[in-house]
Amino acid sequence: MMTDLRARAKHFYNALDFNRPINFGLCDLIANGLDQSFYVENLHYDEDKDPIQELADQIDFAESAGSYLFTGNRGSGKTTELLRLATLLKELDCEVFYADMAEYLTLTQRVEVSDFLISMLGALSEKIEERFGKNPGRPGFFERVRSLLQSEVSFTEVKLPAGPVEFKAALTQNPTFKEELQRRTRGIIERLVTEARDFALEAVKYVRQQWVRPDRKVVLLVDSIERLRGVGDSANVREVFKSAETLFSAHADKLRFTALSVVYTVPPYLSALAGALGALYAGGRVYTLPSVHIYECCPEPGADPVASASGLAKMQDIVDRRYQGWQEFLTEAQMARLAQHSGGDLRDYFRMLRLIVTRAPRLTHLPVPDSLIADAEDAVRNDMLPIAADDRKWLARIRATHKPELPNLDALPDFARLQEGKYLLHYRNGEDWYDVHPLLHDEVKADGSE
DSSP, X not given: OHHHHHXXXXXXXXXXXXXXXXXXXXXXXXXXXXXXXXXXXXXXXXXXXXXXXXXXXXXXXXXXXXXXEEEEOTTSOHHHHHHHHHHHHHHTTXXXXXXXXXXXXXXXXXXXXXXXXXXXXXXXXXXXXXHHOOOTTOOOHHHHHHHHHHHHOOOSSSOOOSSHHHHHHHHHHOHHHHHHHHHHHGGGHHHHHHHHHHHHHHHHHHHHHHHTOTTOOEEEEEESXXXXXXXXXXXXXXXXXXXXXXXXXXXXXXGOOSSEEEEEEEOGGGGGGHHHHGGGSTTSSEEEEOSOOOBSSOOOTTOOOOBOHHHHHHHXXXXXXXXXXXXXXXXXXXXXXXXXXXXXXXXXXXXXXXXXXXXXXXXXXSSOOHHHXXXXXXXXXXXXOSOOHHHHHHHHHHHHHOSOOOSSGGGHHHHHHHHHTTSEEEXXXXXXXXXXXXXXXXXXXXXXXX
């Protein structure tokens, strides 16, 4: 019997794999995705306020190509929603490419427009070649950039990679090369931008030729940029976050292309700049995927948010679609507790469930006791502790007002750090608002500000 229980627990555990997005059958974009039957609709927003549908409509309605920004908290299911966007765009007769920038760019170092454009257009070049074959007589983008650098730039600390494969590897695996590339290309940025735009136009023409459709829209979805984050000391963390802000604000014009529409995922803290930043991009806003809709609405100042019964039911539905036998392990009340204490963060929700399921086979009876639920919550909470005194006071203010409480724009990197660490979660119920992660409510109250 214990062997059977262990087998069922393993099945439940592996059904909670959050690293595989739902790909809606688009295996040419992401091969190892989950089936569409796992998708639960309207998790993050009301049905009439679907940012993905709005974004698809903006791209479809626009006569010319544009660049768009898409963001959301880490763990909110952005890649799945980005792939849903791809399905909507395909239904609107667009040719869609998907690039995971984690495969082309080191996401723990500061980014500049030079290495970002090289990585992004290099990714597009590879994706087009995978789908249609190499454009005869036209070198790929990594080859082009290498030739440009060879003629225009002198590398001293590192060698220029021997070929396109080595160039791509150096961008993701050699921090010294990336830093040298940034330094050496600052004097030829305009030349590099021109090369990127020329290549994008040629790439779109080539794709259209394959379909014999001179007017077909071509869209590139650029994923994982929201994972840009520093490591080590606070100065490095701030530098990386600041570089992301500079890239998408100061260099917004360099991220637009004549015939290629691009959707960029960006760090969620950039939404705090939405009034200014959104105006620089097509659609006039930053399209945001908030945390799962587990609360009714933004509470009044000083009040706690009220749990949404329908939102918590959808969180349970996510698990039910993956493993219908979950009732053997947990009660509905326990599932609701985990959903609410996750704050609507799907990754934390799945993580706590996995921690519980691995201990289930050692119990004498099921469902699991509440002590296991508390242990799983403590494990996730402890990853966010300790909280610095200044952060605790800031979080207490946000908890009271449900607004960012940014003292000035120089504090954006710290705001980014709080969102990246999931101390702070973003919601949308008629309006955008924020709350401290539910597992930290008592910690923030300890400040005495509430």
